[in-house]
Amino acid sequence: MRSARYRAANAARLGASVAAGLLLLFIGALALFGQLDDVTDSIGQSTRDQMAALGFRIEAVDVTGATAELATEAAAASGAVEGESIFAFDAARSRDSVEALPWVRRAQVARLWPNRVAVVVEPRTGFALWQYEGRISLIDRDGIVLTEADASAYPDLPLVVDAGANAAAAELIDTLGHHPAIAERVVAAVRVGDRRWNLRLDSGMDVKLPEDEAGAALALLAAMHAERGILRLEAESIDMREPGEMILRERSDRGDREA
Template identity: 35%
Template sequence: MNGAKIKGGAGVGRGSRTPSPRTRRAPPRRQTKLDRLIALLPVSGETLSRVLTGVVVMLAAGVLWMTAQFFGLPAMAGQEMAALAARSGFQVAKVEVQGLKRMDEMPVYTLALDEIDRSMLSVDLAELRARVMTLGWVEDARVTRRLPNTLVINIVERDPVAVWQHGGKLSLIDVNGVELEKVDGRSMPDLPLVVGPQANRETKSLQNLMEAAPALKPLLAGATWVGNRRWDLRFQSGETLSLPEGGPSAAAALMKFAQLDGVNRLLGRGIVRFDMRDPERFVLRMPPDRRTATGEAGAKDAAPGATPKLDKGAEQDERSPRPAAARTMGSGEA
């Protein structure tokens, strides 16, 4: 037997190693219905995760905002900001009104007085504009801030086109019949007078009617809206022209009268009324004194296209100048 010693570990064979256990793999997870639905979406899982995170953040922000609203925190913050702006010099100290030509500016200033000494940030421009729009003269308005301390109110006025007589009162009106202000009968403006309960609403139709005979437009003193259906026109020389119903018929009759007046100079010859309500007749009504002097009837008929015949006194006045214009307040049809 050899005395050679075997060194420790030198004779350990390969088969003496401790076998390592095999790594076990986890069984694959079964796909749920939710997984299959997510797989059908045309976005990646990462994108979907971002979207869901954003939704959660928005919901949280909404809850916080609703809570703040419940406790009035935004209003308190707004008031504090307005007070801070006022302390910094951004406080309403002046009101400037622009665009006025005819209307009195004091009603506008009166409406804006509530904004004086308030913070520029706390002024509700839309509400102030709505108050200014209630004034009759105002057709449109714009309210702006001019920092640091001025409110600017720019106004577009309505244009007066006539004086409306109704219920024993006189009112200045625009083309749409809006009442602008009351009128003193002792200081009438140089505008036509329209008479009748609904005459103000027909002012635009009257203007369109007078466009059919522009030569007669400067001679018009006023008009009466009769029976809510037709016009009686009163001229500055004192005569009245009764027109038929309906816009086209009235315009045709007025054009015919303008042609006859251009040829025969009907206006200014002492005739009381020209009646063209019947398209088949043209009636001229004379004043009572001239009927007595001439022994004629009160009305004369003429064919629509013919020249009306007048008495000799009227013929003598044909070359005389027309009398000066006289403003009178009209009345309704008898």
């Protein structure tokens, strides 16, 4: 009996070895003839189809953070297909597709088991108006153009002008927010050579800020205005391009003003 058991065990081990060898040969043959990926994909698809039949399939895409019209666009961009196995849905790739929409600042995408996909978007919102080459555009905080705009439709948004002004606007506007006495007089901020700003005030005066330390220059200007009302003077410009200097140019010198 002991001998019979040994023979049975040996036969089982031999059978398993043969089966494993045949399986390896089969896999090797598939790889050799370039069919291994096809077989793997077929098995994976069959598994996904079976799971979908059990209820693990996409039945709805929930979009939050956007209007109904934009939610429809975000749902389409997500790539979620109704009836598709939820196991086949790639949330990371879907997020990248949604964030590629020009009006989306950030997005999150997740699978909600067993049959829903959630898309949460943070839309880009109007932050400023940008005038460049005769056109006025609504831009977001990152300087991304959202749409062409009529300036009269956005009376509360600041206006920035010229090349590079869109990308640099947020820093300047944030700094001006600390000096409301100046900010309330600024009608436009002109980017000069994409390296510094000229502030056009409602009086027609230009404040020429330096390339570096614009915040310090604005702080000095705010202090001088609080002490002496400098922004109420009849002057063509206040030149602050040199650190520690403030040069007032009278309106009579307007013909000599710099470009």
